[in-house]
Amino acid sequence: xxxxxxxxxxxxxxxxxxxxLRCVPISNHLYFYWYRQILGQKVExxxxxxxxxxxxxxxxxxxxxxxxxxxxxxxxLKIRSTKLEDSAMYFCASSYGGMNTEAFFGQGTRLxxx
Amino acid sequence: xxxxxxAQTEISVVEKEDVTLDCVYETRxxxxxxxxxxxxxxxxxxxxxxxxxxxxxxxxxxxxxxxxQKSTSxxxxxxxxSQVVDSAVYFxxxxxxxxxxxxxxxxxxxxxxxx
Numbered sequence: 092x093x094x095x096x097x098x099x100x101x102x103x104x105x106x107x108x109x110x111x112l113r114c115v116p117i118s119n120h121l122y123f124y125w126y127r128q129i130l131g132q133k134v135e136x137x138x139x140x141x142x143x144x145x146x147x148x149x150x151x152x153x154x155x156x157x158x159x160x161x162x163x164x165x166x167x168l169k170i171r172s173t174k175l176e177d178s179a180m181y182f183c184a185s186s187y188g189g190m191n192t193e194a195f196f197g198q199g200t201r202l203x204x205x
Numbered sequence: 206x207x208x209x210x211x212a213q214t215e216i217s218v219v220e221k222e223d224v225t226l227d228c229v230y231e232t233r234x235x236x237x238x239x240x241x242x243x244x245x246x247x248x249x250x251x252x253x254x255x256x257x258x259x260x261x262x263x264x265x266x267x268x269x270x271x272x273x274q275k276s277t278s279x280x281x282x283x284x285x286x287s288q289v290v291d292s293a294v295y296f297x298x299x300x301x302x303x304x305x306x307x308x309x310x311x312x313x314x315x316x317x318x319x320x
Binding site: 182 | 238242247248249250252255257296298300302305306307308309310311312313
């Protein structure tokens, strides 16, 4: 069964460092997303990406965040200068026709900022 | 305003009991989708069901069943004959078709199935 793959599964970084979280969406999917879940809290939308551009972003997704689909298969989330409050589980998701179709989530990357 | 409310923060039941997880949603759209996701202790999000607003038929999948009632804006999830492996956090979620392309999650219900 096709799946969304995220690497690494766990990333520890020092405050102020840049991190890149990587995702390989399902190959024929067209819509890509990042969500975040601070420990013990709900899953929150960060950004959606379609046709090589951001289609929507939340207020969480400020100038410190960026996304890219560099090579047609990977979908990355970059945090430029990490803060302690960026510590969370980050989920990548992809779908063929938008979130109203079945969206598949990756297993998540746990980011710990120290 | 919270769009998806899961009033039960945590539930514990003994194995083999039935358990219902409540979900109440809020939307002005006439076209929307509702979802349930399971998050086991390993952390991933597992898709369980997607239901569109025009389909109020209840759904059963093995020990899982869902009751969608537009009149009360509820989309409740029942696990019959619960098992220890059902222990997880369960999220109800909403997607408003004409508004934006994202899923709004509830805060989740942590379900403990006791042996």
